[in-house]
Amino acid sequence: MQDNKTLESPPEIQFAGVSRWLKENLFSSLSSSILSLLSVAAVVSIFRAIIGFFISPEREWTAVTYNLQLYMVQAYPESDFIRVWITVGLLISLLGLSWGFNSLKEKVVIKEWCDGLLKGISSFLFIILIAPTNVDVEGTSVEVFKNNTRYICLAVGIGLIFAVYLLRKTSPKTEIIRDRISFLYLSLLVGSIWIIKVPTVTFTSSNERVDPDPFLPLANTTTIPWTIIFGCMIFAYLIGTFLKAKGKNSMSRLILSSWVLAPLVIVSWIYRKPDFGMSNILTLDIPIAVAFSVLGILAIRTLNKEKIVPYQRYITYGMLALTVVIFFLPVLRQLKILFFITWLLVSVAPTIANSKESAKNLSIVWSVTVFILILLMRGASSESLIVVPGSSIYGGFTLTWLIAFFGIAISFPFGVILALGRTSKLPVIRIMCTAVIELVRSVPFITWLFFGSVMLTLFLPKGVEFDEVLRAIVVTAIFSSAYLAENVRGGLQSISNGQFEAADAVGLSTLQRITLIIMPQALRAVIPPIVSQVISLFKDTSLVAIVGLFDLLYIGSKVIPNQSQGANFLGTIQENILFCAIFYWIFTYSFARRSMKIEKRLGLGER
Amino acid sequence: MNKKTIVSLLVLALVAVACATDTTEDAAEVVVELTTLETVTERGFLKCGVSGSAVAFSETQADGSVTGIDADYCYAVAAAVFGDYSKVEFTALTAAERFTALSAGEVDLLIRNTTWTQSRDTDLGNDFGPTTYYDGQQLMGRNADGLSASSTLGDIDGLRVCTNAGTTTEKNITEGAGLAGATIELVTVEAFPEAMEKFKAGECDLVTTDGSGLVGNRAKEDKMNDWAIFPATPISKEPLGPVYRSNDSQWADIVNWTVYATFIADEYGVTRANIDSFDYEANPEMGRLTGKNDGELQTSMGLTADAYYNVIKQVGNYDEIYSKNLNPVGLYREGSANAPWTDGGLIYAPPAR
Numbered sequence: 001m002q003d004n005k006t007l008e009s010p011p012e013i014q015f016a017g018v019s020r021w022l023k024e025n026l027f028s029s030l031s032s033s034i035l036s037l038l039s040v041a042a043v044v045s046i047f048r049a050i051i052g053f054f055i056s057p058e059r060e061w062t063a064v065t066y067n068l069q070l071y072m073v074q075a076y077p078e079s080d081f082i083r084v085w086i087t088v089g090l091l092i093s094l095l096g097l098s099w100g101f102n103s104l105k106e107k108v109v110i111k112e113w114c115d116g117l118l119k120g121i122s123s124f125l126f127i128i129l130i131a132p133t134n135v136d137v138e139g140t141s142v143e144v145f146k147n148n149t150r151y152i153c154l155a156v157g158i159g160l161i162f163a164v165y166l167l168r169k170t171s172p173k174t175e176i177i178r179d180r181i182s183f184l185y186l187s188l189l190v191g192s193i194w195i196i197k198v199p200t201v202t203f204t205s206s207n208e209r210v211d212p213d214p215f216l217p218l219a220n221t222t223t224i225p226w227t228i229i230f231g232c233m234i235f236a237y238l239i240g241t242f243l244k245a246k247g248k249n250s251m252s253r254l255i256l257s258s259w260v261l262a263p264l265v266i267v268s269w270i271y272r273k274p275d276f277g278m279s280n281i282l283t284l285d286i287p288i289a290v291a292f293s294v295l296g297i298l299a300i301r302t303l304n305k306e307k308i309v310p311y312q313r314y315i316t317y318g319m320l321a322l323t324v325v326i327f328f329l330p331v332l333r334q335l336k337i338l339f340f341i342t343w344l345l346v347s348v349a350p351t352i353a354n355s356k357e358s359a360k361n362l363s364i365v366w367s368v369t370v371f372i373l374i375l376l377m378r379g380a381s382s383e384s385l386i387v388v389p390g391s392s393i394y395g396g397f398t399l400t401w402l403i404a405f406f407g408i409a410i411s412f413p414f415g416v417i418l419a420l421g422r423t424s425k426l427p428v429i430r431i432m433c434t435a436v437i438e439l440v441r442s443v444p445f446i447t448w449l450f451f452g453s454v455m456l457t458l459f460l461p462k463g464v465e466f467d468e469v470l471r472a473i474v475v476t477a478i479f480s481s482a483y484l485a486e487n488v489r490g491g492l493q494s495i496s497n498g499q500f501e502a503a504d505a506v507g508l509s510t511l512q513r514i515t516l517i518i519m520p521q522a523l524r525a526v527i528p529p530i531v532s533q534v535i536s537l538f539k540d541t542s543l544v545a546i547v548g549l550f551d552l553l554y555i556g557s558k559v560i561p562n563q564s565q566g567a568n569f570l571g572t573i574q575e576n577i578l579f580c581a582i583f584y585w586i587f588t589y590s591f592a593r594r595s596m597k598i599e600k601r602l603g604l605g606e607r
Numbered sequence: 608m609n610k611k612t613i614v615s616l617l618v619l620a621l622v623a624v625a626c627a628t629d630t631t632e633d634a635a636e637v638v639v640e641l642t643t644l645e646t647v648t649e650r651g652f653l654k655c656g657v658s659g660s661a662v663a664f665s666e667t668q669a670d671g672s673v674t675g676i677d678a679d680y681c682y683a684v685a686a687a688v689f690g691d692y693s694k695v696e697f698t699a700l701t702a703a704e705r706f707t708a709l710s711a712g713e714v715d716l717l718i719r720n721t722t723w724t725q726s727r728d729t730d731l732g733n734d735f736g737p738t739t740y741y742d743g744q745q746l747m748g749r750n751a752d753g754l755s756a757s758s759t760l761g762d763i764d765g766l767r768v769c770t771n772a773g774t775t776t777e778k779n780i781t782e783g784a785g786l787a788g789a790t791i792e793l794v795t796v797e798a799f800p801e802a803m804e805k806f807k808a809g810e811c812d813l814v815t816t817d818g819s820g821l822v823g824n825r826a827k828e829d830k831m832n833d834w835a836i837f838p839a840t841p842i843s844k845e846p847l848g849p850v851y852r853s854n855d856s857q858w859a860d861i862v863n864w865t866v867y868a869t870f871i872a873d874e875y876g877v878t879r880a881n882i883d884s885f886d887y888e889a890n891p892e893m894g895r896l897t898g899k900n901d902g903e904l905q906t907s908m909g910l911t912a913d914a915y916y917n918v919i920k921q922v923g924n925y926d927e928i929y930s931k932n933l934n935p936v937g938l939y940r941e942g943s944a945n946a947p948w949t950d951g952g953l954i955y956a957p958p959a960r
């Protein structure tokens with residue numbers, strides 16, 4: 001038997017000086033020396049060109065900074081920005097809560113952290129060192145990066161390196177929680193918005209543009225909300241860790257449902273500013289909600305009485321018939337939906353509420369669901385008080401976010417259902433699911449968007465109109481669920497027959513087999529393709545520009561380069577495209593990193 | 608997660624779709640064919656299809672507001688119908704979907720720098736209103752290449768031309784160059800700003816699109832003396848104006864006369880500033896048009912007597928609309944087809960009587 005120690009960790013390679021490392025890795029022979037020098041020259045010149053491009057006086061970065069509001073919320077009126085901030089704050093706090101609750105309190109040794117920091121600072125120094133002093137603007141050389149600034153930056157960088165090196169030397173083995181480091185970075189980011197100055201377009205009293213554009217600090221209307229939101233996030237994180245420490249595992253369900261609810265509340269109540277009318281809620285919504293929750297609780301109680309049991313099936317059928325009839329009657333939409341979910345309740349209650357305890361739980365869930373639903377529907381069906389010049393209150397990054405979030409959230413369950421349907425043994429279901437998947441996949445996304453935007457109205461009865469954004473979300477979700485279904489099916493096929501047989505052998509029902517045995521394994525196996533799917537969906541949202549919705553990229557590539565009034569950003573396309581690229585990169589890269597962490601946690605690729 | 612949570616989540620997800628839908632109650636309505644005017648007045652605002660990203664025609668500004676000559680004519684029609692120019696909802700339409708959106712009733716009016724052509728007028732179930740801007744395709748090249756404002760298509764032999772794909776500009780330049788006996792290399796890009804980038808980077812010698820776009824870009828880049836726009840007579844005719852659905856002559860009249868009202872006010876020098884102090888006794892035509900003397904013509908159209916007064920008062924006459932939107936990009940009326948007919952231009956309105 002081998003010594004355990006050698007198996008676990010190979011002997012640590014000692015750092016043996018810069019010259020030896022260079023000799024071993026870059027200049028081991030003549031040819032490798034030449035190659036090394038050539039590639040260093042190539043890297044330096046490419047980076048010099050890129051940096052020169054960014055800091056050239058020809059770049060009009062004011063086109064980006066001046067239009068940031070357009071980028072983020074398009075035409076959302078400034079007087080109601082508090083609603084946007086509440087939306088952002090709510091989501092970020094929720095993020096903090098989940099983070100705190102799910103945090104593994106991973107620890108990192110100071111030495112490793114310092115190594116990472118050193119790499120980061122060295123890259124910064126490298127960029128400062130090679131940044132060109134002069135750039136060529138139409139044949140004449142213009143100084144863009146003063147040597148004094150360079151020396152100051154270099155001095156600061158070297159000072160930082162020295163400090164980090166000292167820290168690394170003095171306490172290399174001390175451990176810190178990784179989350180704290182993340183919070184340190186975030187607080188530096190939030191702190192920096194109080195000091196940085198950005199180039200902005202300003203106008204004189206006679207409405208003439210001031211040239212050159214001055215650097216101004218960010219407005220208080222930006223810095224204060226972000227600071228408050230950051231505070232809320234830390235607070236939520238602490239609550240999350242506290243709950244975790246208390247061992248309240250039932251909270252995870254609550255957090256999950258808040259992730260479902262929060263976006264719905266945002267789109268129905270917060271962002272839209274509905275003109276709901278208190279009297280409507282008091283005289284209509286609350287009585288309906290009370291009536292239906294009482295109805296549901298009665299149903300749960302009676303359905304499991306022994307006398308009723310033989311008639312359960314007929315009650316379900318009767319309820320279905322009633323739902324269909326109600327659907328075609330000219331009554332409030334709320335009632336139609338409530339009848340529909342009552343039918344669902346009646347069909348599932350006998351199986352779920354089979355004990356007194358579970359009947360009580362189901363009653364609570366039912367009442368809460370009914371009340372939340374009624375309120376959500378009231379918000380969504382009331383007229384919006386936000387008046388914008390365009391056809392939708394969603395635009396810019398808000399639209400990108402909205403379509404991506406709901407697209408992913410809706411497509412996930414549908415994708416799983418389609419995948420299960422396609423592998424089903426029942427021919428009707430299998431053929432239907434296969435048909436849907438193949439039809440959706442074989443037509444380009446843009447065609448579906450056109451279909452949703454332009455052709456759908458021709459098929460619907462006159463007077464029935466869907467919001468343009470809703471159509472885009474539905475089309476995105478359907479399209480993405482077809483791809484997701486195929487990814488999930490791949491996962492299903494990776495599960496050996498033994499698992500199915502084992503599940504049958506211990507007497508699990510079909511639902512239990514799928515939710516407890518098959519799906520956890522299948523989904524775990526296909527995390528990488530699902531994450532790719534999410535990333536590509538996030539980027540595909542830019543295609544909604546095809547149907548005249550102003551998403552982030554459309555604003556950058558078409559709208560701002562065509563602004564001739566006021567500030568005049570005619571033709572400033574490069575700056576805007578670069579900004580959009582960086583913006584998309586930040587989000588997709590964080591998705592990718594996050595998924596890598598999840599894979600590591602699940603031990604994917606190791607078993 | 609236990610069954611209860613799954614079921615409640617499923618239910619929530621199902622309802623989420625229904626929840627976010629629009630407000631219209633599904634109450635069984637008796638479907639009556641409404642005229643466009645009835646639809647618009649019932650709705651309370653005008654749905655106007657614009658581009659949202661066309662220089663000087665319909666631009667979206669940093670605060671999300673829409674400006675431009677097309678947008679102003681949308682405002683003008685709203686002012687005529689409602690007496691309030693702000694009752695407009697702009698729908699951004701791409702070139703590909705604009706006509707479908709109009710026929711499907713997604714918009715009441717399409718003012719999206721759309722060229723009036725025979726096929727669009729006859730085939731698509733649309734009608735075109737009076738032209739609000741006479742444009743024409745031109746080319747822009749460098750003086751350094753020996754090009755000047757008096758160059759012709761014969762001078763572009765062997766040069767690379769950049770343009771945006773999918774529009775008539777591509778076809779016009781190929782046809783024009785072929786007729787002039789010039790061989791050109793056509794480089795097509797997706798949108799015009801990209802063509803401009805290629806031109807600035809020297810990847811093409813010429814760039815072509817409607818004259819209004821070229822002038823604006825030349826002014827912005829401050830190259831008045833380096834870049835030449837030619838030929839003097841554009842290689843195509845691009846009359847741009849409002850489009851509405853066929854077979855609704857009441858709506859057509861309203862839109863047409865909104866445009867004409869701005870022309871007539873321009874002709875008599877009636878502006879936003881002086882419309883209240885204007886001497887209507889001395890000019891009975893203006894008096895009739897603004898409803899000061901007799902508004903019978905407007906009321907028989909289904910509008911209020913002072914409908915066109917509101918248009919001039921709130922939006923302005925043609926010259927005001929033009930100067931506000933097109934002067935900043937370097938386009939002026941003098942000497943162009945957009946000058947008033949009294950100065951040799953094409954801006955001409957039938958008499959209001």
